Amino acid sequence: MVTSHTDAFVESARRVDAVVTPTTVDEFAGTLEDVVTEPAVGTPLPFEGVTYDGTAVDGAPTGAALAEAATGVTAAAAAIADYGSVVLQETGAGEELLGLYPDRHVVVVAASDVVPDMPAAFEALDGQFDAGRRDAILATGPSATADMGAVVKGVHGPREVQILLLEDR
Amino acid sequence: MSDSRRQKAARIRSLLETEGDAVFENTTTFNDGRYESVEKLDDYEGLKARARAIKEDAIANLPDLVEAVTETVEANGGTVYLAEDEADAQRYIAEVVEDRDADSVVKSKSMTSEEIEINDHLQSRGVDVWETDLGEFVLQVADEAPSHIVAPAIHRSRENIAELFDAHFDTDAPLETAEDLTEFAREYLAERIKDADVGMTGANFVTADTGTIALVTSEGNARKSVATTDTHVAVAGVEKVVPSLGDLQPFVELIGRSGTGQDITAYVSLLTPPVGTPVPDFDDDETPLAEAGPDRDYHLVLIDNGRMAMRDDDDLRETLYCIRCSACANSCANFQHVGGHAFGGETYSGGIATGWEAGVHGEDSAAEFNDLCTGCSRCVNQCPVEIDIPWINTVVRDRINRGADPDTFDFLVEGLTPDEEPAGLDVQKRFFGNFETAAKLGSATAPLSNWVMDAGPVRSALERFVGVDSRRDLPTFERETFREWFATRGPRVDPADAAREVVLYPDVYTNYVSTARGKAAVRALEALDVHVTVPAVGESGRAPLSQGMVSTAGEKASRVYGALAEHVDAGRDVVVVEPSDLAMFAREYERLLPERSHERLAEQSYEVMEYVYGLLENGGDPDALATGNEAVAYHSHCQQRTLGLAAHTVAVLEQLGHDVVTSDVECCGMAGSFGYKQEYYDLSMDVGDELATQFTTDETRDRTVVASGTSCLEQLDSLLQRVPTHPVELVAPR
Numbered sequence: 001m002v003t004s005h006t007d008a009f010v011e012s013a014r015r016v017d018a019v020v021t022p023t024t025v026d027e028f029a030g031t032l033e034d035v036v037t038e039p040a041v042g043t044p045l046p047f048e049g050v051t052y053d054g055t056a057v058d059g060a061p062t063g064a065a066l067a068e069a070a071t072g073v074t075a076a077a078a079a080i081a082d083y084g085s086v087v088l089q090e091t092g093a094g095e096e097l098l099g100l101y102p103d104r105h106v107v108v109v110a111a112s113d114v115v116p117d118m119p120a121a122f123e124a125l126d127g128q129f130d131a132g133r134r135d136a137i138l139a140t141g142p143s144a145t146a147d148m149g150a151v152v153k154g155v156h157g158p159r160e161v162q163i164l165l166l167e168d169r
Numbered sequence: 170m171s172d173s174r175r176q177k178a179a180r181i182r183s184l185l186e187t188e189g190d191a192v193f194e195n196t197t198t199f200n201d202g203r204y205e206s207v208e209k210l211d212d213y214e215g216l217k218a219r220a221r222a223i224k225e226d227a228i229a230n231l232p233d234l235v236e237a238v239t240e241t242v243e244a245n246g247g248t249v250y251l252a253e254d255e256a257d258a259q260r261y262i263a264e265v266v267e268d269r270d271a272d273s274v275v276k277s278k279s280m281t282s283e284e285i286e287i288n289d290h291l292q293s294r295g296v297d298v299w300e301t302d303l304g305e306f307v308l309q310v311a312d313e314a315p316s317h318i319v320a321p322a323i324h325r326s327r328e329n330i331a332e333l334f335d336a337h338f339d340t341d342a343p344l345e346t347a348e349d350l351t352e353f354a355r356e357y358l359a360e361r362i363k364d365a366d367v368g369m370t371g372a373n374f375v376t377a378d379t380g381t382i383a384l385v386t387s388e389g390n391a392r393k394s395v396a397t398t399d400t401h402v403a404v405a406g407v408e409k410v411v412p413s414l415g416d417l418q419p420f421v422e423l424i425g426r427s428g429t430g431q432d433i434t435a436y437v438s439l440l441t442p443p444v445g446t447p448v449p450d451f452d453d454d455e456t457p458l459a460e461a462g463p464d465r466d467y468h469l470v471l472i473d474n475g476r477m478a479m480r481d482d483d484d485l486r487e488t489l490y491c492i493r494c495s496a497c498a499n500s501c502a503n504f505q506h507v508g509g510h511a512f513g514g515e516t517y518s519g520g521i522a523t524g525w526e527a528g529v530h531g532e533d534s535a536a537e538f539n540d541l542c543t544g545c546s547r548c549v550n551q552c553p554v555e556i557d558i559p560w561i562n563t564v565v566r567d568r569i570n571r572g573a574d575p576d577t578f579d580f581l582v583e584g585l586t587p588d589e590e591p592a593g594l595d596v597q598k599r600f601f602g603n604f605e606t607a608a609k610l611g612s613a614t615a616p617l618s619n620w621v622m623d624a625g626p627v628r629s630a631l632e633r634f635v636g637v638d639s640r641r642d643l644p645t646f647e648r649e650t651f652r653e654w655f656a657t658r659g660p661r662v663d664p665a666d667a668a669r670e671v672v673l674y675p676d677v678y679t680n681y682v683s684t685a686r687g688k689a690a691v692r693a694l695e696a697l698d699v700h701v702t703v704p705a706v707g708e709s710g711r712a713p714l715s716q717g718m719v720s721t722a723g724e725k726a727s728r729v730y731g732a733l734a735e736h737v738d739a740g741r742d743v744v745v746v747e748p749s750d751l752a753m754f755a756r757e758y759e760r761l762l763p764e765r766s767h768e769r770l771a772e773q774s775y776e777v778m779e780y781v782y783g784l785l786e787n788g789g790d791p792d793a794l795a796t797g798n799e800a801v802a803y804h805s806h807c808q809q810r811t812l813g814l815a816a817h818t819v820a821v822l823e824q825l826g827h828d829v830v831t832s833d834v835e836c837c838g839m840a841g842s843f844g845y846k847q848e849y850y851d852l853s854m855d856v857g858d859e860l861a862t863q864f865t866t867d868e869t870r871d872r873t874v875v876a877s878g879t880s881c882l883e884q885l886d887s888l889l890q891r892v893p894t895h896p897v898e899l900v901a902p903r
Contacts, residue, residue, distance in 0.1 A: 062453055095446075097447070138421070138436070148350040
């Protein structure tokens with residue numbers, strides 16, 4: 001089951017111009033290095049054995065560091081296979097800001113958190129919000145506008161979205 | 170032409186020239202995207218039905234939901250203010266801004282805040298207000314109103330925006346490409362967002378159970394405006410409240426598709442403010458963001474401004490189900506050509522705008538553009554919450570008619586008009602609404618009437634007093650009506666031997682003008698062993714209804730049902746040649762007749778080619794019909810397509826050996842009386858040009874042109890060199 005969802009997710013994400021790179025706990029640092037442009041800032045990653053150790057990512061950025069950052073790294077709470085969306089969440093560490101201000105947003109999502117479709121995503125969200133969750137951003141590809149006469153990526157949000165799909169967990 | 174008619178025509182012509190091309194390009198792209206995107210859904214109709222059911226329940230329980238959301242938001246640490254009207258909302262928001270000592274506000278696009286004109290109000294009090302949506306920003310720079318509820322600046326091209334920015338800003342290098350322009354606006358607005366004290370957003374939905382707002386955007390400006398400022402004011406109409414977060418799922422899947430044809434927009438934000446994001450200080454290089462803390466203030470301003478009264482109004486209530494997706498605008502042929510600066514009121518534009526404007530700004534605002542809805546019904550199946558938008562437009566038209574100035578009473582036209590409407594009704598509407606009377610008279614005095622109508626003095630009088638454009642050919646009445654022809658000839662299939670029994674509905678055009686298609690229908694049906702009768706029955710009510718003369722239409726509907734009821738009871742099928750009349754039976758009679766009467770008639774009524782298709786499917790002999798190998802260019806009819814009946818004609822023509830190419834434009838632009846009206850003639854022809862273009866390509870230019878509806882046939886006749894024909898004339902034995 002999980003495999004088919006992740007395959008579908010990779011395909012949908014590609015269609016919306018998000019680049020998905022599979023990785024594992026062991027390979028994480030190396031994979032991350034390949035997709036960040038410095039200076040890079042990140043928020044804590046809630047996956048066991050996954051940290052910014054050995055990478056160039058500043059894991060506790062200040063406002064000034066954020067203003068200068070070319071890449072923001074955050075975790076996603078889930079992903080939606082049908083749409084290629086990631087479900088972002090703010091924990092108080094500034095995820096929302098890191099996912100908006102830098103030109104490149106690197107999103108780490110666990111393969112086991114990929115759900116098949118929107119009904120499945122909302123079933124989970126409905127319960128989580130009832131239990132006190134305050135936000136969820138269904139982000140699908142980079143920020144975009146067509147207001148200036150043609151589609152342009154990167155407006156108020158990132159120009160590029162890199163998704164690291166964390167397997168073997 | 171009256172002054173107002175002349176002004177309206179001039180304004181439409183000017184918009185066709187200046188904004189038409191950009192609007193057309195954008196709306197048709199959205200529209201094509203929608204068709205493609207909804208195709209991918211497993212159960213589009215089911216999703217729409219769920220979305221509608223949620224809105225129906227929510228509006229029914231609105232007072233309870235508003236109470237619930239107030240408690241929830243306050244428990245979350247925010248404040249809810251229920252604003253009675255525009256002034257009340259302005260006052261409250263200005264107070265919030267003042268309390269925060271705010272010099273500047275950044276806004277994310279919100280139609281509701283346009284409705285309350287909050288920018289002007291705040292600016293007059295010395296507060297800077299910046300629109301952060303790039304389309305809205307363009308309009309702010311240009312000091313212009315939105316022309317579309319989703320993509321507010323679609324009437325402006327890239328070149329046009331480049332010129333605007335060039336004139337307004339002192340840029341280092343000229344901005345040329347869409348990338349240049351976006352980059353400039355992005356950087357310019359990023360500074361404003363960082364400096365702002367208050368972030369103002371709308372809300373696509375508000376959930377009562379969790380106090381969450383849903384914001385649907387592509388650019389990320391709503392997120393940035395909320396996250397970067399420490400005070401958030403969300404402005405939403407009370408109708409945006411739904412019971413629970415789980416209710417949002419169908420809307421999230423429908424809104425982007427319905428609006429711009431994207432499966433989903435880049436960001437659907439579900440935020441329960443005050444949000445937990447730390448308030449950033451971009452100059453602080455010591456405190457990690459995680460320690461900055463979310464010291465935030467949140468105000469949800471729920472605006473009534475006429476909505477609770479709309480909720481009590483049986484005809485306007487459905488407007489409150491609207492999720493502001495713009496599918497009605499994008500699928501509207503007239504909107505595609507002129508955009509929201511013609512097809513819109515003080516705030517809202519497009520098909521559903523009549524409902525919004527009548528409800529929040531009053532009928533005068535709706536009256537400005539209401540007549541641009543021709544009732545073609547193409548928007549009906551496109552609306553994700555299944556609102557009967559043409560009906561709302563018709564009802565508001567009726568209310569406008571009733572408020573019309575009684576001084577315009579004209580006894581000459583009054584004499585021609587045995588209707589149920591008030592004396593002050595606009596002469597033009599009265600004339601078209603009573604077309605049956607004119608047709609009866611015209612036929613009885615034909616061919617003299619045709620000569621007279623064609624004569625210069627009569628045409629100029631018609632133009633001057635009634636506003637019938639002289640450039641349109643008028644219908645030519647037949648001396649012998651279709652019913653008279655049939656009465657003399659009699660049926661040729663004995664009921665005892667017949668496969669089916671049919672009453673053929675003699676609509677006004679078939680009876681008085683296009684008798685040939687009636688005769689062809691009789692021959693085609695009889696060739697397939699059907700016993701045909703042509704009853705004495707009057708106009709369906711379509712003509713008065715399209716003028717907003719609802720009670721006259723109701724009267725006609727009752728008479729039609731009275732004349733057909735016994736046939737329906739006897740199990741005879743009602744076959745209709747004119748699709749707009751079939752649409753009356755199938756759709757509008759639901760509003761005009763008792764439920765049971767409508768159901769019985771609707772269930773037993775068929776479009777003539779649909780019926781022929783059914784007969785052939787059930788063993789009818791195709792060889793009894795005229796076969797051939799003509800190359801055909803077929804244009805269905807807007808209301809026929811809404812009913813899902815376009816494919817039957819194509820199937821029959823192909824089965825009989827023809828090679829068929831179909832048009833895919835939303836509407837021919839004629840839509841009944843619309844194209845005759847002087848103020849709309851240019852628009853009607855501009856819309857029709859799409860159809861003409863499709864039927865004059867290398868592939869189509871030599872094909873026989875076939876169309877189902879009277880108005881489509883008339884429009885094609887004026888657009889092309891070839892004379893079009895009704896499909897039943899192609900299949901009927903000679």
